[in-house]
Amino acid sequence: MSRPNIRLWVTTFFIILIIFLVSIFGVIKAFQMKLNARTGENVTFFTTAKSVLTLNYDSELEVKLKAESMKYVYENISIYYQEDNEELIPLTIETLKWAEDKSVEVLGAYSKKPIDLIFMSREDLEQLSNIDSAGGYYSHFEKVMGVNVDPDSVESILQGLETPLYFFKRKILHEYAHYATFKKIEEAETFGDTFPAWFIEGIAEYVGNDGTEVPYESNPYETLPLESISWDNEFHEARQIDHANPYMQSYFTVNYLVQMYGNDVLVELIEKTNDTVGFYTALEQITGRTTSEFEQDVLEYYQ
Template sequence: MNTFIWVLKNFIYFLLVFCVLFVISVCIHLFFNIKISTSYSIIMTLVSFLFFCFCLYLILCPKKDFIFIRSGILPFILLTISTTFLSIYFLSINLMIATELGENLTIEEKYQLYMIPFQKKTVTLADYREMKEDKLTSTYGHVDIYHDPEEIELIPIIEDSLDKADKLTTTIFGEVKDNQIDLILHSSTQELYEKTSLIETMGYFDDPNNIIGIAITDKSNILADQMPQSFYFQSTLLHEYTHYRLQAFIKQQGLYVYRIPLWFHEGVAEYVGMYNVAHKYYPFQEVEFVNLDSHQDWEKYRLENYDVYLQSYYGIKYLVDQYGESMIKTIVIETAKENDFDKGFLKATGITIDELQELYVKEAKQSYTE
């Protein structure tokens, strides 16, 4: 009975102290800038680990003077282990933010990033490694192409598309420092879905892992340059590569990638994917641009009766027609200066998002019915 009370009492002490340290850590990481919170994480990691080593020394030390200390050493060891892992967790997220996402994040954005490991993931690094197993690898510039042996005939087409994507995105964004990226070919849209759980899509770009995936809808028609399969394959590749280049450019400005709303990301990617493609305007169900900000928003409307890709394309196409392709780059740069998309957009274009909403459909009707 005494042992049970001792264990319970020490466990309660451990929980109380850990909860206090946890709250302090969360507050520091949410309310202070990245440099301060990162320094705090490093210090806490080192201090916790040193205390852990000291506790082990006390346990192994044969001196009887430490007997009274040993009686409460186990909960203290548990506390040092817990705080060490907690600090490493925050430190790893902070390093990702500092190196990949920019430092000027809001409290809400930081919270979302700290919660990433607890959110449902559709694809992991292990999944990507499995996808690439037993595939051949062809390297073109900074792109490693993973394909099955029978898909090797597609490599020249892919290389031409990458050249076109590189040329177009360089014209729009200027020179961008490239990372080595992986391009995984999926034998069909069904296989892509089975591997990634992405619904009704022919491609994807995974930013943190620098991975592009493209589905092959009909290899024979793609090789024969038959429409529409050939166009969709190349257009999807241009679209996903543009996502990569746009996000690399945004990071180059020291801006958080998703400070730019998703409709802008997708609109720019569609603009490059549909470059110089003429098609007639047709009516579509529209949604407010302010409701196409996040991935959750996008997926909600994409899977309903809204053509969010076409709408975003028309929005970007209107801006290009009115101000030139350089406006895409200017909007990103002004957003970085203001650390706010609405303010940066207004400063760059002289119009608000609401005004764009009123203008772009009218312009699209005129342009595509002529």
Template sequence: MSIFGILKLFQKELNASTGGNETFYTTAKAFFTLNYDSELEKKLKAESMKRKYEHVSIFYQEENEKLIPMTVETLQWAEEMSSGLLGRYEKNPIDLIFMDREHLQKLSNLDGVSGYYSNFDKVMGIHVHPENVESILETPLSYFQRPILHEYAHYATFRKIEEAGAFADLFPLWFIEGIAEYVASDQTEVHYDVNQYEILPLESITWGDGWKEARQIETADPYMQSYLSVNYLIQVFGEDILVELIQKTNDTEGFYTVLEKITGKPVAEFEQEVLDYYR
């Protein structure tokens, strides 16, 4: 198929996923840069100030400028943690945008989130309210640094998956979110009790619909469960297991097949071992 034909197919898929009617120029730009800018993203960036840090473009409001030094420091921290877990990967350009709750929810299509990463848009959204700047500077970890650590870990994980020649949708969301929670929990004492919340089958929090439903279960905590599963893998098998799972997962060797080969356990037995490890 010619490059023109490939771009026309990509344009069709792009319009289907965004609900828009993108021009051929916009389609080509998104295809060759691997970065699509939605209308909301364009609007937010146009209304913001910009600071460049290595491969990250930080878009912020004037009243939030005090947060820039801490943002750079946190990005350095996130990169150190992510590369320590995943090894080297090419650092393609990415945008980080400070935004209010309304815009973050609209961009992520999720309620109650403080951060968001879209691998399709190559954008991280971080909730920052201008009235909270001073309190963020006093207690930065929970309400500002942790979301940046989490979302940057998503970026690094997807870069590693792409370089392995795999597709992101081959990997369970509990694995993706577990890596991000592990990075975000650095220098934090994690308190957990597997008897305090409902334990969900890992296969039920593998894909998007199941994950969204799990977030609405008041007695469950899919983020904590994801962290516990990934932390168990690292503590028992070593950090290299994450890269091994990424590199060996493909269309013919699905994630759960590779997981069973490495751990010696099918997923149901693996998740029971995880629970036993923390009890």
């Protein structure tokens, strides 16, 4: 290779490298702005770059909560708890095993990557999730499950009193199901925001209510069009409607899918949904029903 050609090759290489680095810098800066807007924190460029590389963001509150907590590791799950909650650890592990078994039953096998489970106050949970009256929280990006544990209810849970014990287990089952669902979506090489909120929450409610009979007659709420509770903002707005309960509606819709089409239907919907076949198209192809016909079928099933 002649010397001029070597210079040209080296110059071209460095130009491409500079363009690449500038592009990466621009992407990270844009993501930094989104993180700041979402979390209300002043996230540094270094923290943002680390989050992009590891696909895991630790907010200031999450770091603080972990630092103030005790830690117990169960398989791929790091459980962060307070001294007052230490006696809940055996029950927590028992419930996590239950959540794993039920999630595999309806979603099939998935790879288990590290995840954090943090017991926290309702105030901290609402701050972390940006959701009012939240009892639990899951973030696939932050790789964290948050569960509210009221110190006044710990003794009742340990005594096995039905209501506090039910809600404690249910929150863990629900949030773990989110983790399993998003792992399954990730492995299907699809994006979580491709799936309607009622589907995501419905799976979590289905797992969360395992072993509990939920009669349809206990649902006095109005049925909303599924497409009106498809996205997170719409779903959480529907939570504020007095005559609606999107969580309960999501549960009964997913329960109908499983009862009529079998456990494999949830995985089939996840795997069939992609860039060219949206969720509702996949739903129509699998059920042979339009969305409006499917909605009517769900109502008639429970009547």
